[in-house]
Amino acid sequence: MAMAMDRIVVSPSSYVYRHCQARGSRSSRVSMASTIRSASTEVTNGRKLYIPPREVHVQVKHSMPPQKLEIFKSLEGWADETLLTYLKPVEKSWQPTDFLPEAESEGFYDQVKELRERCKELPDEYFVVLVGDMITEEALPTYQTMLNTLDGVRDETGASPTPWAVWTRAWTAEENRHGDLLNKYLYLSGRVDMRQIEKTIQYLIGSGMDPKTENNPYLGFIYTSFQERATFISHGNTARLAKDRGDLKLAQICGTIAADEKRHETAYTKIVEKLFEIDADGTILGLADMMKKKISMPAHLMYDGQDDNLFDHFSTVAQRLGVYTAKDYADILEFLVERWNVQTLSGLSSEGHRAQDFVCGLPARIRRIEERAQGRAKEAATNVPFSWIFGREIRA
Secondary structure (H helix, E strand, C coil), X not given: CCCCCCCEEEECCXXXXXXXXXXXXXXXXXXXXXXXXXXXHCEECCEXXXXXXXXXXXXXXXXXXXHHHHHHHHCHHHHHHXXXXXXXXXXXXXXXXXXXXXXXXXXXXXXXXXXXXXXCCCCHHHHHHHHHHHHHHXXXXXXXXXHCCCCCCXXXXXXXXXXXXXXXXXXXXXXXXXXXXXXXXXXHHCCCCXXXXXXXXXXHHHHCCCCCCCCCHHHHHHHHHHHHHHHHHHXXXXXXXXXXXXXXXXXXXHHHHHHHHHHHHHHHXXXXXXXXXXXXXXXHHHHHHHHHHCCCCCCCCCCCCCCCCHHHHHHHHHHHHCCCCHHHHHHHHHHHHHHCCHXXXXXXXXXXXXXXXXXXXXXXXXXXXXXXXXXXXHHHCCEXXXXXXXXXXXXX
């Protein structure tokens, strides 16, 4: 997972900007290293231990000052009246079977045959990206776990009636349909190695994720705001590519998922907007902190049992296809800066002003780095086998 410090790495549904750490940032809050290890080599008392293939070290916990917990308690009424309105009733929600061949129908086999005929026009590169999107969506248990690490907003019991807990559970329930639908579609397509994909999902959920949000809801909601917009862009682009290749049903599927992500993006950005209203200084410091540490992809610990650089290779294919690019990363930050009126914040501390200047100048910096990185990436591209498509090689 080690990357050049000035390289931008992007991936569908997940995105990493690796840059030189700004002067004056707190190194103790950004240290992260991942290791790859084989679970089969660890033996104790004659028994093999389960050890995640990817491990993250030097993690920071509970960085939000305790006195700020009251802010989130005071926002429960607002969350109930505003945040929960971005959820759809189950009876009015789409379900995966709405888009799939009808298993109970006599025409089921003909419908599957038609699906497979449409898929023939899609290249292997497209399936690599679509599989990566699906795997990321299928690691949903990790994301609910992450949200429930956030101080002041976690679901304390598993069925808490607080609006923050209700949101997390219902958001998870809505998101659960995304991986379910893509998984079934890919299975029916016959174009991918489902066992390798299923192994990747199991590895990923077992490894977890480290978004560097530090149990801090300021950081957590900034992270989810960024990620939901990134996922909206990614699924929107897979929809566009499917339509261009004539698979209108797959285009509809990806477009429908993108619409969900857009609605969720709006909800999370509303939370951060409210935090800027209540605590502009604390929120701009949180935004700068997350951007200095980089927004890491939810599936950054992706592994299939074979490729130790699977995330990097997947990211490169997504960049080349235009599904999610370094430019998109910069565009998202620029969008959020404008959405939250970061440039016009007033009443900030001196540290807050420095954070404001850093964040507002960062999109241009990212784009400059992107230009250099893309030139190097083209020179370094090689053919890489992907287990998801039966070991066929893709330029990455």
